[in-house]
Amino acid sequence: MLQERVEGKWLAAFRRVMALNGIGKGTPIAILSETQSRPVLIHLCELAAYDLGADVCMIQMPTPPQSAPVPVKSTGTSWALQGNRAAIEALKQVDVVVDCTVEGLIHAPEWPEIEGSGRTRLLVITNEHPEILERTEPRAEDGPKVELGIQMLREASEMRVTSALGTDLTVDLRGAPCGGTAGFSTKPGGVAHWPGGLCLAFPGQSAVNGRIVMGVGDMNLTFKTFLSGPIDITVENDFITKIRGDGIDALHFREYMEAWGDRNAYGISHVGWGMNTGARWVSATMYDKRDMQAVEFRALPGSFLWSTGANQYAGRYTLGHFDLPMRNCTIALDGRVVVKDGVLQGDLA
Numbered sequence: 001m002l003q004e005r006v007e008g009k010w011l012a013a014f015r016r017v018m019a020l021n022g023i024g025k026g027t028p029i030a031i032l033s034e035t036q037s038r039p040v041l042i043h044l045c046e047l048a049a050y051d052l053g054a055d056v057c058m059i060q061m062p063t064p065p066q067s068a069p070v071p072v073k074s075t076g077t078s079w080a081l082q083g084n085r086a087a088i089e090a091l092k093q094v095d096v097v098v099d100c101t102v103e104g105l106i107h108a109p110e111w112p113e114i115e116g117s118g119r120t121r122l123l124v125i126t127n128e129h130p131e132i133l134e135r136t137e138p139r140a141e142d143g144p145k146v147e148l149g150i151q152m153l154r155e156a157s158e159m160r161v162t163s164a165l166g167t168d169l170t171v172d173l174r175g176a177p178c179g180g181t182a183g184f185s186t187k188p189g190g191v192a193h194w195p196g197g198l199c200l201a202f203p204g205q206s207a208v209n210g211r212i213v214m215g216v217g218d219m220n221l222t223f224k225t226f227l228s229g230p231i232d233i234t235v236e237n238d239f240i241t242k243i244r245g246d247g248i249d250a251l252h253f254r255e256y257m258e259a260w261g262d263r264n265a266y267g268i269s270h271v272g273w274g275m276n277t278g279a280r281w282v283s284a285t286m287y288d289k290r291d292m293q294a295v296e297f298r299a300l301p302g303s304f305l306w307s308t309g310a311n312q313y314a315g316r317y318t319l320g321h322f323d324l325p326m327r328n329c330t331i332a333l334d335g336r337v338v339v340k341d342g343v344l345q346g347d348l349a
């Protein structure tokens with residue numbers, strides 16, 4: 001079992017990542033957490049911020065009661081703030097929210113208001129064991145490639161994803177908001193998470209059509225599992241209309257979707273690819289689920305990452321969310337191959 005204690009090497013990594021995010025002497029920051037946060041992460045943030053001379057306040061929320069019909073894990077939608085006015089107003093008064101909530105504020109309902117203050121940026125320390133953070137530490141040199149990938153997505157009209165297993169998906173990217181992070185940001189409103197390293201787009205309405213065939217070794221990051229058998233998925237006008245497969249993975253996929261009783265849970269949320277050279281498929285076999293938030297696997301270099309659930313840009317809201325990274329896919333933007341059989345190509349490689 002991995003121990004969770006402050007180690008000098010982890011404190012040094014937290015100092016480096018905070019500095020990369022523009023935190024230094026006198027920077028006003030808030031370390032936000034909840035009662036179910038991983039204590040060692042809060043402690044490392046506190047000590048690193050002290051060493052850097054930041055102007056720090058620490059806010060801890062009680063973890064809210066569960067409201068969903070099934071367990072909700074690894075969504076990036078923290079409910080920890082619970083609309084609390086005192087906490088929201090405080091977060092609008094700092095330059096950086098260092099976010100140690102279990103799920104992170106990226107898709108939290110309160111974030112747009114906090115971002116709208118024109119001042120605050122977000123650094124999400126995802127709920128991983130520090131050993132995972134150590135291996136996936138963001139570095140300044142990762143920035144330009146991730147920026148290039150996001151730019152290529154922005155300029156493209158169409159994404160086509162194919163694979164030997166039978167995936168053939170077409171995504172209309174026109175007007176789709178594109179984003180991603182290398183794990184650091186220094187501008188107001190910026191959103192960074194550690195681990196970082198992904199490029200993604202949120203397709204608009206009637207934009208996603210085709211077939212996705214997931215195979216052995218692909219992952220479901222809500223369950224934090226590798227697939228042991230195929231799931232054959234049909235997507236028509238942004239919604240999953242068929243989920244075929246006899247194995248346990250397809251069964252759980254269908255069951256979890258059905259539990260929401262919400263058509264929007266079947267909608268496509270985001271599509272993109274990972275770029276973190278420190279991320280490894282195999283590391284999921286080497287940690288307990290409690291050690292992982294599984295953000296590393298959203299950033300696997302050359303993976304095709306697609307997801308189901310909320311897509312605010314297509315006007316769909318739901319709490320159900322799957323992030324689903326796939327191996328061995330080919331991704332083309334307007335016919336230009338950026339990932340070939342699961343390997344980043346050209347300037348992205």
Ligand SMILES: [Fe+2]
Nearest residue numbers: 075307322323
């Ligand atoms: Fe997601």
